[in-house]
Amino acid sequence: MNKKQTKSMLTKKKIADAAKHLFIQKGYTATSIENISDATGVSKGNIYYHFENKEGLFIYVLDEWEKEWMEQWEEQKKQYSSTTEQLHGIAKHFVINDYNHPLTNVADEFFSHENSNTLIQNQLYKTINTRISYSQKLLSEGIASGEFKTDDSLLLAKIFDTLLYGLNNICRDLNMKETLDLYAKAIDTFLYGIASDDSAHSHD
Amino acid sequence: MNKKQTKSMLTKKKIADAAKHLFIQKGYTATSIENISDATGVSKGNIYYHFENKEGLFIYVLDEWEKEWMEQWEEQKKQYSSTTEQLHGIAKHFVINDYNHPLTNVADEFFSHENSNTLIQNQLYKTINTRISYSQKLLSEGIASGEFKTDDSLLLAKIFDTLLYGLNNICRDLNMKETLDLYAKAIDTFLYGIASDDSAHSHD
DNA sequence: CTAAAAACTGAACAATCGTTCTAAAATAAT
DNA sequence: ATTATTTTAGAACGATTGTTCAGTTTTTAG
Numbered sequence: 452m453n454k455k456q457t458k459s460m461l462t463k464k465k466i467a468d469a470a471k472h473l474f475i476q477k478g479y480t481a482t483s484i485e486n487i488s489d490a491t492g493v494s495k496g497n498i499y500y501h502f503e504n505k506e507g508l509f510i511y512v513l514d515e516w517e518k519e520w521m522e523q524w525e526e527q528k529k530q531y532s533s534t535t536e537q538l539h540g541i542a543k544h545f546v547i548n549d550y551n552h553p554l555t556n557v558a559d560e561f562f563s564h565e566n567s568n569t570l571i572q573n574q575l576y577k578t579i580n581t582r583i584s585y586s587q588k589l590l591s592e593g594i595a596s597g598e599f600k601t602d603d604s605l606l607l608a609k610i611f612d613t614l615l616y617g618l619n620n621i622c623r624d625l626n627m628k629e630t631l632d633l634y635a636k637a638i639d640t641f642l643y644g645i646a647s648d649d650s651a652h653s654h655d
Numbered sequence: 656m657n658k659k660q661t662k663s664m665l666t667k668k669k670i671a672d673a674a675k676h677l678f679i680q681k682g683y684t685a686t687s688i689e690n691i692s693d694a695t696g697v698s699k700g701n702i703y704y705h706f707e708n709k710e711g712l713f714i715y716v717l718d719e720w721e722k723e724w725m726e727q728w729e730e731q732k733k734q735y736s737s738t739t740e741q742l743h744g745i746a747k748h749f750v751i752n753d754y755n756h757p758l759t760n761v762a763d764e765f766f767s768h769e770n771s772n773t774l775i776q777n778q779l780y781k782t783i784n785t786r787i788s789y790s791q792k793l794l795s796e797g798i799a800s801g802e803f804k805t806d807d808s809l810l811l812a813k814i815f816d817t818l819l820y821g822l823n824n825i826c827r828d829l830n831m832k833e834t835l836d837l838y839a840k841a842i843d844t845f846l847y848g849i850a851s852d853d854s855a856h857s858h859d
Numbered sequence: 860c861t862a863a864a865a866a867c868t869g870a871a872c873a874a875t876c877g878t879t880c881t882a883a884a885a886t887a888a889t
Numbered sequence: 890a891t892t893a894t895t896t897t898a899g900a901a902c903g904a905t906t907g908t909t910c911a912g913t914t915t916t917t918a919g
Contacts, residue, residue: 454916455864497867497868613821620821636807636810703879
């Protein structure tokens with residue numbers, strides 16, 4: 452790779468990183484291109500050199516986040532054997548590394564009924580479905596192995612997903628330990644609800 | 656009440672109603688005063704006659720929603736005896752009447768770390784805590800009556816709240832029946848997880 | 860060393876934002 | 890009927906928005 456190409460790639464990454472954090476902090480609409488320019492030191496014109504427009508930048512950020520998350524989690528996953536452990540692991544990994552997922556704070560803006568941006572909506576649906584499909588796969592494995600009762604894995608996946616991403620909203624005033632406790636308690640509640648009777652888990 | 660006062664109150668209500676729906680649909684930032692003016696036929700100047708500013712309008716909407724919800728639910732509540740029934744009842748009532756709660760779609764915009772509006776943030780915290788306190792009261796009753804295991808009712812309330820408000824986010828492409836099924840399944844999962852062993856409920 | 864290409868800057872654009880203001884219309888009070 | 894008050898309308902404001910564009914710097918290619 453060229454010295455020019457390297458530097459170009461670096462500024463593109465710098466823009467995307469700043470945009471991600473700003474979208475999380477302020478929301479999509481409230482984040483202006485000028486905000487991103489100020490945060491990075493990259494001129495507005497240069498931002499438009501690297502990205503088609505604000506919308507394209509957001510979609511790029513979303514795509515990158517999804518890739519990054521999956522890579523990191525697949526690495527973490529190796530240390531867990533049972534599905535139960537993996538579900539707890541996901542929650543922990545979620546809290547520690549992705550405490551602020553762009554979707555959690557930003558997505559709602561685009562699910563408006565009228566005047567909404569279909570391009571971004573489709574991208575969001577894709578991302579959400581990827582998330583849920585992954586959870587569904589995990590839960591199916593747990594059901595197949597007898598760790599959980601036979602059940603509708605898609606419904607369970609949606610509930611699990613809700614727990615993971617929804618808890619964020621009421622953790623804003625909690626510290627890390629309190630947050631982890633809340634998440635652990637939530638997963639426990641979820642698990643004991645779907646654990647089979649001959650599971651290793653017992654009601655305490 | 657005067658004919659003038661009545662008409663004035665009516666336009667104020669009309670503005671608040673339209674604002675609520677627009678905030679839900681498009682988010683706070685993306686909803687402009689002109690949008691509200693267009694939706695109601697009330698002039699921008701008149702909106703500012705009835706409300707101090709956009710922020711005051713939002714807080715008013717939030718306050719009204721909370722009052723309305725509580726009144727409606729207290730009416731519904733009468734038909735349920737056990738806490739279990741009441742929790743299911745809340746979910747049903749939630750889906751049918753408050754499918755779109757302003758908080759669910761709008762709140763995230765104001766929990767940004769910098770440059771955020773403290774007035775609205777406080778109002779949001781108040782509303783969220785009211786919600787959770789109410790759930791906590793219900794769960795405490797269930798624990799006291801022996802319907803649920805002894806547990807940290809605040810943690811459970813937060814989890815229940817998350818379930819209720821978070822599920823919304825993945826119900827956008829579901830019809831009413833599917834939504835109700837998902838909510839019922841979520842509450843069941845939640846309940847069987849915290850139900851005491853001598854509870855009337857059995858794992859199916 | 861020079862020319863072409865890529866990366867980048869910052870001023871400028873029209874559109875839209877929340878808000879203010881002046882004045883007109885509608886109603887109440889006298 | 891006339892005055893006073895409340896309610897409404899809509900033009901206008903400065904600020905900010907996403908985006909464009911002409912031009913400058915930086916790097917590559919020949």
